[in-house]
Amino acid sequence: xxxxxxxxxxxxxxxxxxxxxxxxxxxxxxxxxxxxxxxxxxxxxxxxxxxxxxxxxxxxxxxxxxxxxxxxxxxxxxxxxxxxxxxxxxxxxxxxxxxxxxxxxxxxxxxxxxxxxxxxxxxxxxxxxxxxxxxxxxxxxxxxxxxxxxxxxxxxxxxxxx
Numbered sequence: 001x002x003x004x005x006x007x008x009x010x011x012x013x014x015x016x017x018x019x020x021x022x023x024x025x026x027x028x029x030x031x032x033x034x035x036x037x038x039x040x041x042x043x044x045x046x047x048x049x050x051x052x053x054x055x056x057x058x059x060x061x062x063x064x065x066x067x068x069x070x071x072x073x074x075x076x077x078x079x080x081x082x083x084x085x086x087x088x089x090x091x092x093x094x095x096x097x098x099x100x101x102x103x104x105x106x107x108x109x110x111x112x113x114x115x116x117x118x119x120x121x122x123x124x125x126x127x128x129x130x131x132x133x134x135x136x137x138x139x140x141x142x143x144x145x146x147x148x149x150x151x152x153x154x155x156x157x158x159x160x161x162x
Contacts, residue, residue, distance in 0.1 A: 020059040024153040029067055036149030037072030038064060039142055042081055044157070049081035050096035052157055058099055060153075061109060073107075074145055078114035078138025085113060086127050097129065104131040114138030 028035055040057055042049065061073050083089065090097045103109040112135040113128060125134035135141040146152055 020056045022060055025060050034068050035151045039074045039076060039145040039150045039152050041142055041152060041154045042077045043079035044081040046157060050084055050093045053155055054096040054099040058103060074110040076112045076138050076142050078117055082113040085129055085132050087129055090129050101131055112141050
């Protein structure tokens with residue numbers, strides 16, 4: 001019985017089953033105007049960004065898709081967190097990487113990292129995991145999405161997350 005209690009407590013504290021909200025997503029959900037898409041932007045220094053960001057994106061995407069089934073979703077990572085998506089570092093956050101892979105490969109989400117930022121550290125585009133697109137510039141691709149009618153939403157770690 002104690003093991004079951006411990007597992008239950010662990011599951012409740014897991015960010016994977018958290019109920020994520022974001023004021024900009026809430027605003028879109030309350031609107032009657034169907035957006036073309038949403039581009040989630042990340043610029044973080046947290047060494048485990050994807051442990052909270054991947055499940056957050058998944059849940060926010062699901063919320064948006066429930067109201068707007070045809071909405072397109074993209075993620076642009078152009079802070080230090082993008083380097084967590086290198087092949088050699090992917091094993092450090094396996095659950096997060098699996099979530100991102102599922103989003104890209106089965107949920108039609110585009111995931112981009114900034115090639116310019118990579119070049120500053122002499123990182124070749126081929127060093128990234130295979131489902132990541134290395135864009136020439138993170139800010140430029142965000143602007144491209146905005147030009148297509150996507151709503152930009154910057155994601156951040158909530159104060160109540162550990």
